[in-house]
Amino acid sequence: MTAPIHRPAWPRRSVPRLRLWLLAALALLPCAQAAARPPGVGVSCKTAASLVYDCVFRLSDAKSGAPLSGAAFSVQPTMPSMPMAHNVRPVAAEPAADPGSYRARLTLEMPGTWNLKLLMSKPAREELHHRMDFGS
Numbered sequence: 001m002t003a004p005i006h007r008p009a010w011p012r013r014s015v016p017r018l019r020l021w022l023l024a025a026l027a028l029l030p031c032a033q034a035a036a037r038p039p040g041v042g043v044s045c046k047t048a049a050s051l052v053y054d055c056v057f058r059l060s061d062a063k064s065g066a067p068l069s070g071a072a073f074s075v076q077p078t079m080p081s082m083p084m085a086h087n088v089r090p091v092a093a094e095p096a097a098d099p100g101s102y103r104a105r106l107t108l109e110m111p112g113t114w115n116l117k118l119l120m121s122k123p124a125r126e127e128l129h130h131r132m133d134f135g136s
Helices: 014-035
Strands: 040-049 052-060 072-078 101-107 112-122 126-134
Touching: 040 126, 072 101
Parallel strands: none
Antiparallel strands: 040 052, 052 101, 072 112, 112 126
16 A cells, blocks of 8 residues: 655645736836836938938937936838838948937939938847838
8 A cells, every 4th residue: 555645735835826916016016117117219311412321320218308318229211102112221330420420321212202221230139110201
């Protein structure tokens, strides 16, 4: 005859602690999502040559609105009206003189509405979009 297997019962006093930990974790979840808001983006571009544009990107902290310095990103233009028709390579943005400002020279293939995709690597990995009309 084999002896029955003894399984200890769940300690009843640890259940309230577990509930407390779960409630605390759920309460912090909206704070973590709010902290991860993407930066604000402002873009201005000037014509440098035919279909070549010197663009300035102004990044700001989503919470405070302060200029966002130390960012690293590239800009990839895509044309929403003609998906996959244009193959414009991403251009690395460089810091400009003003805090939170970055510049990049874009060479487009035709005038029209373009989506500027900002591929951020610093301060966090993000993909931001800004739609603009060029030469139309």
